Amino acid sequence: MNISRRNFLHISAAGALSFAGGCRSLFTGASTDYDPNLTVFFSDVHVRGGKSYQLDRFIPFVGEVLKMNPLPKNVVIFGDLAHLYGIKADYETTAPYLKQLSDAGITVTIGMGNHDRRSTFFEVHPDYKKRSKVPGRVVSVANIGHADLLMLDSLAGGDDRGATDMGPVPGTLDKEQQEWLLAELPKWKRPVFVCAHHPLKELVAGGKPLKQLIGASPAVAGYIHGHNHRWYTGWEPYKWGSQAILRSLCLPSTGHWGDIGYVLFRTTPTSATATLEEREFFFPKPQEKNEARPEVWDVIVNENRGATCKFLLPKA
Secondary structure, eight states, X not given: OOOOHHHHXXXXXXHHHHHHHSOOSOOSSOXXXXXXXXXXXXXXXXXXXXXXXXXXXXXXXXXXXXXXXXXXXXXXXXXXXXXXXXXXXXXXXXXXXXXXXXXXXXXXXXXXXXXXXXHHHHHHOTHHHHHOSSTXXXXXXXXXXXXXXXXXXXXXXXXXXXXXXXXXXXXXXXXXXXXXXXXXXXXXXXXXXXXXXXXXXXXXXXXXXXXXXXXXXXXXXXXXXXXXXXXXXXXXESSTTOSOEEEEEEOOBSSSSEEEEEEEEEEOSSEEEEEEEEEEEESSSOOOTTSOOOHHHHXXXXXXXXXXXXXXXXXX
């Protein structure tokens, strides 16, 4: 049987990931295609250096992605890849699993959350420092098929904070990032989803709420974020008196607390649909071995499993 280089990488990645730490039966057949309109969203990974229950949940999700046929062309991580303090060991722990995705031909885009630290992140992922749209920040653009995804850097904490200082929890956009966004977003050519780790209400641009800039930019299709570890959809007017509204979506965590899972995001020429793959719910941590599982946790999982959120893409 002839195996292409792409399939060889895919099979090798799956086998290596299975060997590396606990994901079984990752790949059952050679996938031959990518779906350019399929993207997987991860958020609030919170893996610390070494073994942890967060890592035990993240690894199988990576495995599920590698089993998809066709493969998604993109995986996007909406910040808080690090556990609490953004230490280098946190990023080193997840790096081999992210490499499995990259080696399979999947484009991986990582955003910054309030628990991240740019200096240690850049040590493990130096390419982000070179390709960021705003120097000194982690600002990325990904082609997700019929739309673009713009990942902003809403991390307020600086690299000068102490090793066990989590830094500020609320998000912000620095002056240089605001100026870049004010110049670029209104003239964006393709439908675009503006994304960041933090909720929209926490961010400003040019002295005004960011929602005003987003809502007034013709290409923007919606706002997507993490941070709150919950699946919920929202809408709000960006200008009172106008019929236009801005749709937003909050993503689950892959394994820290709250809604646990990931999101499949599919684009078409006219719309995009997010589908929740909810696997668990726990708060503030998983139950211990001999501890009863609260019944309401399962109620929440059953309510959320398979939930969707639809966005309409702006017309040309």
